[in-house]
Amino acid sequence: MRARLLLWAALAAFAIDQISKYLVVHVMRVAEGNIDVLPPLLVFKYGENRGINFGLFQGDSDTARWVLIGISLAVAIGVLIWLMHTTPSKLMLFCGGLLIGGALGNVVDRVLYGYVLDFLNMSCCGINNPFVFNLADVFIFAGAFGLVLFDGKKPS
Numbered sequence: 001m002r003a004r005l006l007l008w009a010a011l012a013a014f015a016i017d018q019i020s021k022y023l024v025v026h027v028m029r030v031a032e033g034n035i036d037v038l039p040p041l042l043v044f045k046y047g048e049n050r051g052i053n054f055g056l057f058q059g060d061s062d063t064a065r066w067v068l069i070g071i072s073l074a075v076a077i078g079v080l081i082w083l084m085h086t087t088p089s090k091l092m093l094f095c096g097g098l099l100i101g102g103a104l105g106n107v108v109d110r111v112l113y114g115y116v117l118d119f120l121n122m123s124c125c126g127i128n129n130p131f132v133f134n135l136a137d138v139f140i141f142a143g144a145f146g147l148v149l150f151d152g153k154k155p156s
Helices: 002-027 062-084 090-113 135-149
Strands: 035-038 042-049 116-121
Touching: 002 062, 002 090, 002 116, 002 135, 062 090, 090 116, 090 135, 116 135
Parallel strands: none
Antiparallel strands: 035 042, 042 116
16 A cells, blocks of 8 residues: 555656656757746756756767666666665655656666756856756755655654
8 A cells, every 4th residue: 555655656656757848848948948937037948968867977888878877777667676675655645756756857868868857947147057857856955855854764
């Protein structure tokens, strides 16, 4: 029963990520030009991420692509195994599902395109952020943060 929450959170994160990428990249055709949503706070801006989250550690080789796929799958499997062998709270299961769904969303992109599709750009307060990211990155970050925050272990 508890595994259901993990599964549904992962499926929701995965579906939201893939649908948003399809709509913004293929339907709205963001690659043809930036789309101002709430400028400068939110702009859709096309990006191809060959690195890890938020465009870090860019690599353009096929080996780097498959290493990153392997790392993403290992993290997703590791989180799943860890959550199944502990007594996680519902919040931890939900956060674990977000992380797993986000990681798998980016894995699908790497398999299909050779890179991760990114389209979100946020700037504020006179700071021009050059980086783009996607909802999978948000889910991965929020899931990891939530797993740490809602761990429930008391400090020794």
